[in-house]
Amino acid sequence: MMKLLLIEDEPELQKSMKQYFEMEGNVVEIASDYSKGQQKIDLYDYDCILVDITLPNGSGLDLIKEIKHKKSKAGVIIISAKNSLDDKIYGLDLGADDYLSKPFHLSELNSRIKALVRRKSFDGNVEIIVNEIKILPVERSVFVLDTPVVLTSKEYDLLLYFIANKNRVVSKNALAEHLWGDHADRLDNFDFIYNHVKNLRKKLLEKNCEDYLQTIYGIGYNFKTNE
Amino acid sequence: MKLLAKTSLYYLLLSIPILLLSGFVCYYVITKEVKDSTDELLFNRKTQIEQYLKNNDTTAIHFVVTSGEAQIKFVPNLKSQSLAKAVFSDTLILDKAENEMAPYRMITAIVPIRKGNYEIRICRSTLEFDELIAGIFYILVFILFFLFLISLLINFWVSKTLWKPFYNTVSSVKEFRASDNELPNFEKTTIKEFAVLNHSLTIMMQKMMSDYNSQKRFSENASHEIQTPLAVIKSKVDLLIQSDNLKDYEMKLIAGIDDACSKLISLNKSLLLLTKIENRQFKTAEKVSIEKIVEHSLHFFEEHIKANKIIIFKNIEDDFLPTMNPDLCLILINNLLQNAIRHNIEEGSIVIFINATSFTIHNTGKKEPLNTSLLFKRFQKASRSSLSIGLGLAIAKEITEVSDLWLTYDFIAEKHSFTLSTNK
Numbered sequence: 001m002m003k004l005l006l007i008e009d010e011p012e013l014q015k016s017m018k019q020y021f022e023m024e025g026n027v028v029e030i031a032s033d034y035s036k037g038q039q040k041i042d043l044y045d046y047d048c049i050l051v052d053i054t055l056p057n058g059s060g061l062d063l064i065k066e067i068k069h070k071k072s073k074a075g076v077i078i079i080s081a082k083n084s085l086d087d088k089i090y091g092l093d094l095g096a097d098d099y100l101s102k103p104f105h106l107s108e109l110n111s112r113i114k115a116l117v118r119r120k121s122f123d124g125n126v127e128i129i130v131n132e133i134k135i136l137p138v139e140r141s142v143f144v145l146d147t148p149v150v151l152t153s154k155e156y157d158l159l160l161y162f163i164a165n166k167n168r169v170v171s172k173n174a175l176a177e178h179l180w181g182d183h184a185d186r187l188d189n190f191d192f193i194y195n196h197v198k199n200l201r202k203k204l205l206e207k208n209c210e211d212y213l214q215t216i217y218g219i220g221y222n223f224k225t226n227e
Numbered sequence: 228m229k230l231l232a233k234t235s236l237y238y239l240l241l242s243i244p245i246l247l248l249s250g251f252v253c254y255y256v257i258t259k260e261v262k263d264s265t266d267e268l269l270f271n272r273k274t275q276i277e278q279y280l281k282n283n284d285t286t287a288i289h290f291v292v293t294s295g296e297a298q299i300k301f302v303p304n305l306k307s308q309s310l311a312k313a314v315f316s317d318t319l320i321l322d323k324a325e326n327e328m329a330p331y332r333m334i335t336a337i338v339p340i341r342k343g344n345y346e347i348r349i350c351r352s353t354l355e356f357d358e359l360i361a362g363i364f365y366i367l368v369f370i371l372f373f374l375f376l377i378s379l380l381i382n383f384w385v386s387k388t389l390w391k392p393f394y395n396t397v398s399s400v401k402e403f404r405a406s407d408n409e410l411p412n413f414e415k416t417t418i419k420e421f422a423v424l425n426h427s428l429t430i431m432m433q434k435m436m437s438d439y440n441s442q443k444r445f446s447e448n449a450s451h452e453i454q455t456p457l458a459v460i461k462s463k464v465d466l467l468i469q470s471d472n473l474k475d476y477e478m479k480l481i482a483g484i485d486d487a488c489s490k491l492i493s494l495n496k497s498l499l500l501l502t503k504i505e506n507r508q509f510k511t512a513e514k515v516s517i518e519k520i521v522e523h524s525l526h527f528f529e530e531h532i533k534a535n536k537i538i539i540f541k542n543i544e545d546d547f548l549p550t551m552n553p554d555l556c557l558i559l560i561n562n563l564l565q566n567a568i569r570h571n572i573e574e575g576s577i578v579i580f581i582n583a584t585s586f587t588i589h590n591t592g593k594k595e596p597l598n599t600s601l602l603f604k605r606f607q608k609a610s611r612s613s614l615s616i617g618l619g620l621a622i623a624k625e626i627t628e629v630s631d632l633w634l635t636y637d638f639i640a641e642k643h644s645f646t647l648s649t650n651k
Contacts, residue, residue, distance in 0.1 A: 010455055016462030023469070081454040085509070085554065103458030103492050106465040154530075169468040171482075173489040180527075192530050217475050218482035219468050 002026045002047040002117060007037040007063060008079065009056055017050070020106040023168075034058025041067055046074040047120075048113050051096070053080040053087055061091060068095040075116035079104070105174035111164035130163055130225055132209055144207035154179055155200040158193075162213070162223035171220040197221060231386055235378040242374055246367045253363050261354050262332065266315050269334040269349050272297070273313060276347050280340045300346040302337060312336070320350065330355060392416035396425055403432060405439035406505060443502065450499045457495065460488050497618040500558070501605075504625045509552040512630075517547040517586050517647075520557055521579060524564045536574045544582040549649060551630035559626045562619040563588050563645055570643065578642075585648035589639075596638030603634075 004021055008014050009032050018028045029044070031037035033056040041049070041063065049067060053060040064076055078091045081102040088099045097116050100109060118126055118137060128135040134143040140156055142149045151159065161178055162170065176189040179196075201213050214222045228236075276297055279287045291297050313336035322329040332353045337346050392414050399411035410432055413425040464485045473481070503509065525532070525539065532539060549556070567577045567590035575591035601607045603624035606617040627634040627647065637644040 010459065012459040013455075013462060016459070016466055019466055020462070020469075081451065081458070102454055103461045106462055171465065171468060171485050173485055174465070177489075192534070216468070216478065218479050219485065 002113070003045070004028045004113070005031065005037075005040055005044075005046045005049045005074075007031045007040075007050065007055065007060065008052045009033060009054075010052075016106065017109070020110070032056070034060075034063065037063050038066060041070065041072070045072065047117050048075040048077065050077050050079050050109075050113075053078060053082060053091070061087070061094060064091060064094045064096050073120065075113070075120050077109070077112060077116065079109070105171065105177065107161070107165040107168060107170045107174045108178055110168075111161050111178070114164040115160075128160075128163060130166065133159075133163070133204075135160065135163070144204060144209040147207050149203055149207050151200065151203060152196075154196050155203070158196055158200055162221065166212075166223045166225050169216050169220060169222045173220075175220065229382075229386070231382045231390070235382055238378060239371070239375060242371065246371060250363050250367050254359065257359060257363075258354065258356070265332045265351055265353050266334070269315070269332060269351055270313060272349050273334050273336050273347055276349070277336075277338045277340070280338065280345055280347075297347060297349040300348070302344045302346045317353075318350070320352075322352075389418070392418065392421045393424070396421065396428065400428060405432075405435045408436060408440070410436070443505070446498065447502050447506075450495050450502065453491075453495050457488065457492050460484075461492065464488060494618070497622065501618065501622055501625055504555065504622070504629055507629055509555050509629075512550050512552055514548045514550055515553050515556045517549070517556070517560070518543055518581055520560045521564075521581070521586070523557065524560045527561065528564055528568055531568050532577075535568065535571060537568060537571050538574075538576045540576065540578045542578065542580045544580075547581050547583060547586050547647075549630065549632055549647075551626075551632070555626045555630065559623050559647070560586075562623045563647070566619055566623075566645070567643075584650070585646055587644060587646045589642045589644045591641070592643050594641050597636065597643065599636055602636055 002021075004026055006014060006017055006028055008017070008030070011032070014030050014032065018030060021028045029040060029046075031040050035057065037051070037055070037058075037060075049072075051060040051063055055063075060078065060080070064078070067074060067076055075098075076096040077098040077100060078088070078096050079100050079102060080087060091099055097119075098112050100112060115137075118128075126137070128137065132145045134146070135141070136143075137160070140153075142151055142156065142159060157179060158175065161175065172190050172193050175193050179193070180189055197213065197215075201211065204213075205211060212223050212225055214224050216222055276288070276291055276299070278284075279291070280299070288299065292299055313334050316333050316335065318331050318333050319328040320331045321327070330353050331350045333348060333350045335346065335348050337344050339345075395414045399413060403411055410429060413429065416422050416425070464481060468478075468481055468485075521541075564577075567588050570592045571577065571590050572592060576589075577591075578587075578589040580587040580589075603620050605621040607620075624634055626632075631649075633646075633648050633650065635646050635648075637646065
């Protein structure tokens with residue numbers, strides 16, 4: 001369970017994000033403007049703070065300064081519609097940990113939060129364990145029932161993404177963006193995703209892993225662990 | 228033809244009838260003057276000879292007659308009315324030296340001296356008309372030639388000095404681009420027409436610039452404002468697909484929405500990128516190694532190259548190091564490579580040449596050249612591939628324009644070739 005603070009002024013986006021993260025049992029608090037964000041940062045501790053840069057009566061960048069001034073351990077992710085390189089560089093310089101430009105997939109944000117929180121705790125030296133699957137993120141290695149599975153870089157990224165968003169439907173568009181970024185003109189990435197997922201599933205099944213990957217017709221995949 | 232040359236030509240053409248007319252006038256004036264002065268001279272001479280006769284100055288008369296200047300005849304019977312009246316006439320007399328008939332002016336007068344009448348006839352050669360005409364003609368031709376020469380000199384001088392502000396204006400207008408947001412500095416001129424021209428042009432350019440800016444601001448704002456609703460749609464789709472019990476039919480609908488939404492997002496992002504490039508918001512520039520960026524791009528598209536069984540040939544003479552923004556350079560090379568992959572054929576090839584001043588990428592593809600006038604325009608799709616949004620080459624072109632590079636297209640030996648170079 002994580003405690004998140006979402007500083008964002010668009011009510012519909014607040015609702016979506018809150019709903020998505022609460023599904024996993026996280027606690028999500030919301031601040032819709034600068035001063036409310038300031039209050040919450042002063043009063044409570046969070047695992048991760050999501051900050052929009054353009055806020056009513058203030059800039060998210062100033063909030064990041066305050067978070068860092070407080071020596072808060074919270075991870076900070078900037079979510080901005082501006083997608084400005086200067087803002088990104090400046091924000092990261094101020095101590096933000098990541099920058100995600102709007103619009104983004106909720107699954108992408110989720111995987112970034114998970115990776116960030118993991119990095120922050122125990123210096124990132126953690127194992128990710130999902131039933132019989134064990135992942136060592138520092139080494140980028142994967143084990144099934146303690147036998148190593150050799151995955152390509154893309155397959156590994158996919159597996160990590162699926163596990164971060166386990167028991168959720170992840171759309172193929174979200175996967176394409178995760179693997180190739182939002183490149184100006186898209187190539188036929190969906191076929192590659194299909195092949196990568198197929199190979200990943202095959203490699204896991206070979207090591208006697210349970211078949212967690214479900215194909216959701218036309219949409220994408222669901223890594224179902226039936227917890 | 229230059230305006231000046233044309234006006235001079237008209238002037239010269241017009242001066243021909245004027246010259247002809249003045250030639251006629253000259254002819255008549257000269258002949259009249261010559262005639263008048265000859266007549267006066269003849270009359271004076273006649274009076275003198277008359278005097279000799281009255282004084283009976285035989286030596287003078289003898290001299291006059293023997294020199295052939297005048298003929299004096301005694302006329303006994305005479306009708307009274309022709310008395311004392313001097314008659315002038317033109318006649319032709321054979322010139323023995325030239326052996327041709329020459330025009331002479333002649334005075335014939337009958338004067339009563341004492342009891343008798345004498346007829347005095349004096350001839351004097353006058354102007355030869357054909358010579359006169361020829362003379363006038365030569366003068367006119369000379370004047371025409373002189374006028375031509377003068378007009379050449381005037382043209383040269385006028386275009387050097389008088390028309391200078393005009394040519395300055397023209398060259399400033401040629402350089403003008405509304406996107407530069409800078410009005411050209413027209414030279415101050417005292418010539419009213421040019422001042423009016425400069426003034427009107429300035430007003431027009433100001434209008435163009437403000438139109439361009441408002442249009443740009445509009446598309447910029449529109450793109451920014453579209454981002455938020457798109458983000459909302461995207462997040463709602465992400466939530467919607469989490470619901471249990473969705474039927475296949477509903478999933479299909481959602482997938483359609485998701486795909487369209489993703490496409491709209493990438494389209495919007497590309498437009499924002501274009502606006503940013505146009506606004507020159509990518510400021511940092513440094514020497515970028517094209518070779519390294521090409522390696523990076525090839526790695527990025529590795530799977531796509533493999534999947535289409537495309538063979539890559541590299542021919543690197545020397546590294547190309549243009550000074551530009553590194554992020555833009557990556558986008559540029561990515562777009563060119565992506566273009567070469569997308570429009571390639573199965574088991575086709577891509578050839579990359581790099582030397583110190585250029586980067587060229589050849590690819591196999593359709594066996595006909597692309598329409599170069601539309602190639603770099605926005606939303607031009609070569610294929611009906613729904614995955615492409617048709618902005619890749621427009622972005623590439625815009626990047627080269629802000630980076631002082633040239634991007635050209637060629638179709639050589641059934642291969643499509645794009646060249647990026649430091650000069651045209």
